[in-house]
Amino acid sequence: MKDAPLTSTDARLTSLEEAFKAFADPTRLRILGLLAGGEICVCNIHECLGIPQPTASRHLAYLRRKNLVTTRKDGLWVHYKLAELGEPVMRVLMSAVTHVLCHCESISKDRQRLEAQTGCCVPTESAHLECCSPRANHDIVKARTASGRRGDRHHTNQTS
Numbered sequence: 001m002k003d004a005p006l007t008s009t010d011a012r013l014t015s016l017e018e019a020f021k022a023f024a025d026p027t028r029l030r031i032l033g034l035l036a037g038g039e040i041c042v043c044n045i046h047e048c049l050g051i052p053q054p055t056a057s058r059h060l061a062y063l064r065r066k067n068l069v070t071t072r073k074d075g076l077w078v079h080y081k082l083a084e085l086g087e088p089v090m091r092v093l094m095s096a097v098t099h100v101l102c103h104c105e106s107i108s109k110d111r112q113r114l115e116a117q118t119g120c121c122v123p124t125e126s127a128h129l130e131c132c133s134p135r136a137n138h139d140i141v142k143a144r145t146a147s148g149r150r151g152d153r154h155h156t157n158q159t160s
Helices: 008-023 026-035 042-049 053-065 088-101 105-118 134-159
Strands: 069-074 077-082
Touching: 008 026, 008 088, 026 042, 026 053, 026 069, 026 077, 026 088, 026 105, 042 053, 042 077, 042 105, 053 069, 053 077
Parallel strands: none
Antiparallel strands: 069 077
16 A cells, blocks of 8 residues: 655644754764764864764765754854754654763763863763663663673574
């Protein structure tokens, strides 16, 4: 059965699809992780991430086309920040994504490099979500330990 074509009332679905496509790239996620702390110059973004400036600019342009970031020119420099999203569902989605990024080790390292580079600390989100509870952290450690044991057992069974 063929899917019905999208109508103009499916604008939310289209914007969600575009956002998920933007979130599907690790470099763009790292950029969003940095921008979650506030406005940053493109020069600091590419240096922090250790990527060429054209690569950073290409990913930033993609995020700008998807209305997830905005720019401000200051002379020769372009500063980026997360867009103020008008649609409530998109605001919740962006909030969730930037929060989850705070739990990624590579994002933490990117933020540390930014702080060392600029002298400014990058604030972290202080929302009290389930993933931040002591119980959730205990469950994460427990799951990692269990998966490590399963992997060892699996490896042992293959060599037997």
